[in-house]
Amino acid sequence: MHPQGNNDDPHPPSQAVDTPDKGRFRHLRKWLRTHGQSVQAGFWQGAGYKLGSGAVSILILWAQSR
Template sequence: MKQSNKEPGPDDRWMARAVRYLRDWSGRHGRTVHDQVLRGVSYGVGSGAVSLLVLWYETRR
């Protein structure tokens, strides 16, 4: 039988620290993690589109 008052394991403490850090970060910067992920994805898509345009242009020259 599992004990409910057992100390959290190292994985649980690591996860709790990560969650607390992300919440503190979002409070300091006024953004949420989801906003940052969307921003990163949009930059990645834009960068990929520019790369494709450059490759297309270079093959046509």
């Protein structure tokens, strides 16, 4: 075996081979570039909604206990 690898390899490491998996990952990376900000914004909006809902629940419980 050669120290640098197999010279009979039709696709040396410098050449990119387009496989179906790479196409899926490329699509996912493209989707994240275009929609990534909206996903993060949606996450923070949901977290804020939950926090606000919990605060209102605590206020109602506090008011009822008085």
